Amino acid sequence: MSLAIINGSPRGLKSNSELLMRNFIEGYCNIIPRIPEQLFLAKASDLAGIPDKIKTSQNIIVIFPLYTDCMPGIVMQFFEDAYESGILNSKNVGFIVQSGFPESKHSVFVERYLEKLCRRLNCNYLGTVIKAGVEGIRIQPPSMTKKLFAAFSLLGEEFAKTGEFDRTIKDQLMGRYEFTGATIGLLKIISKTGAFNMYWNKKLKENNAFKLRNSNPYSEFRN
Amino acid sequence: MKITILNGDNKSNGNFTGYISELSKILATENTIEVFDLNKMNLKFCTGCWSCWWKTPGECAMKDDAGIIFRSVINSDLLIFASPLTAGFTSSELKKITDRLIVLIHPYIEVRNDEFHHKKRYDKYPEIAVIVEKNSDTDDEDLEIISDIYKRLAINFHSSLKFFKTTDDDGVKEISLAITSTKTQKTQKV
Numbered sequence: 305m306s307l308a309i310i311n312g313s314p315r316g317l318k319s320n321s322e323l324l325m326r327n328f329i330e331g332y333c334n335i336i337p338r339i340p341e342q343l344f345l346a347k348a349s350d351l352a353g354i355p356d357k358i359k360t361s362q363n364i365i366v367i368f369p370l371y372t373d374c375m376p377g378i379v380m381q382f383f384e385d386a387y388e389s390g391i392l393n394s395k396n397v398g399f400i401v402q403s404g405f406p407e408s409k410h411s412v413f414v415e416r417y418l419e420k421l422c423r424r425l426n427c428n429y430l431g432t433v434i435k436a437g438v439e440g441i442r443i444q445p446p447s448m449t450k451k452l453f454a455a456f457s458l459l460g461e462e463f464a465k466t467g468e469f470d471r472t473i474k475d476q477l478m479g480r481y482e483f484t485g486a487t488i489g490l491l492k493i494i495s496k497t498g499a500f501n502m503y504w505n506k507k508l509k510e511n512n513a514f515k516l517r518n519s520n521p522y523s524e525f526r527n
Numbered sequence: 528m529k530i531t532i533l534n535g536d537n538k539s540n541g542n543f544t545g546y547i548s549e550l551s552k553i554l555a556t557e558n559t560i561e562v563f564d565l566n567k568m569n570l571k572f573c574t575g576c577w578s579c580w581w582k583t584p585g586e587c588a589m590k591d592d593a594g595i596i597f598r599s600v601i602n603s604d605l606l607i608f609a610s611p612l613t614a615g616f617t618s619s620e621l622k623k624i625t626d627r628l629i630v631l632i633h634p635y636i637e638v639r640n641d642e643f644h645h646k647k648r649y650d651k652y653p654e655i656a657v658i659v660e661k662n663s664d665t666d667d668e669d670l671e672i673i674s675d676i677y678k679r680l681a682i683n684f685h686s687s688l689k690f691f692k693t694t695d696d697d698g699v700k701e702i703s704l705a706i707t708s709t710k711t712q713k714t715q716k717v
């Protein structure tokens with residue numbers, strides 16, 4: 305099978321998307337010992353080669369981080385180009401959308417867009433894997449990321465075997481759709497304690513910016 | 528009322544840009560309007576560096592024309608996302624600046640509408656509206672998908688989606704009326 309991975313993270317090589325795909329590729333190569341190429345939309349030198357790579361691959365996986373409840377601008381630009389050139393037509397195309405907030409609900413709206421895009425471009429839609437709560441994985445200790453990386457590795461392995469995203473792993477990664485009932489009450493209380501802000505406070509302090517955290521430089525006097 | 532229009536037309540002086548400039552002329556008689564033709568500006572894509580949240584809070588690290596847009600947006604009563612549709616969505620030109628609007632919110636997290644969202648950085652955020660021009664292959668399903676995504680954006684942006692209009696269904700007069708009604712509702716609330 306021929307597979308090309310389009311990495312749509314604006315962070316390029318230093319992205320959570322890359323880290324997840326590294327594990328996917330590892331699993332994939334357990335079955336097909338030929339490393340699939342990963343092309344980065346954020347890397348100017350990769351952009352020119354994308355059309356050729358897509359032409360020679362029957363399977364395409366596009367991974368991107370959720371940006372303001374949708375795809376990042378560079379990914380939309382890629383979709384516009386594909387729409388103009390027809391390059392994705394008749395390909396098997398799957399997506400992986402990963403995001404910061406812990407509920408997968410945030411990503412299901414763009415998923416509807418992706419499914420429709422495939423119909424529009426006449427490509428065979430392989431589905432969208434959604435993984436929430438990903439911000440921070442690059443600095444988390446291995447004990448925290450072990451399960452996630454193992455799941456991505458298995459996702460890659462199964463993909464190499466079947467050319468599809470395995471349903472069970474996909475559901476496992478999708479995790480919690482939203483918080484409800486008593487959990488939401490508890491989360492509201494925790495949220496008031498500021499516990500969810502520890503990551504941001506740490507980073508603000510590291511950058512000597514903690515005191516400035518509430519600045520609002522663009523506001524104007526208004527009556 | 529102060530209105531900011533982000534025009535994501537990829538073509539310079541295309542039909543859509545003509546529509547937006549006609550609309551802004553009508554609106555300018557009673558409102559303060561700022562229209563940004565994004566494709567004529569020097570604007571870069573967000574790189575996800577988080578400088579705006581943890582290095583220079585509230586300010587983007589990128590040196591380009593986005594600062595004047597941020598200022599205009601946050602001091603507006605109504606923010607209009609305007610764009611022709613291609614590939615089933617508003618343009619990448621518009622998405623480029625939309626990504627960068629996170630400079631206007633705070634990294635801190637809260638549970639709002641029973642969901643995780645970011646806190647406010649500013650006291651007040653503009654209402655949101657969307658105006659799109661259909662493409663030859665646009666159908667009702669596309670419009671529903673796009674409007675649902677903008678509704679989600681509005682929640683994240685401490686705002687709400689006031690209206691979602693297409694240029695085919697609504698002429699500049701209807702749209703300016705819809706905008707005036709935004710204003711009326713506002714006045715009533717006060």
Ligand SMILES: Cc1cc2nc3c(=O)[nH]c(=O)nc-3n(C[C@H](O)[C@H](O)[C@H](O)COP(=O)(O)O)c2cc1C
Nearest residue numbers: 313319320321369370371372373403404405439575
């Ligand atoms: C500009 C911007 C907008 C974002 N918008 C959202 C969002 O709407 N919802 C969400 O859950 N996460 C959002 N995130 C968080 C990213 O999706 C998350 O950090 C992701 O893991 C980054 O992946 P990457 O390193 O591969 O780019 C946003 C991040 C940035 C920089």
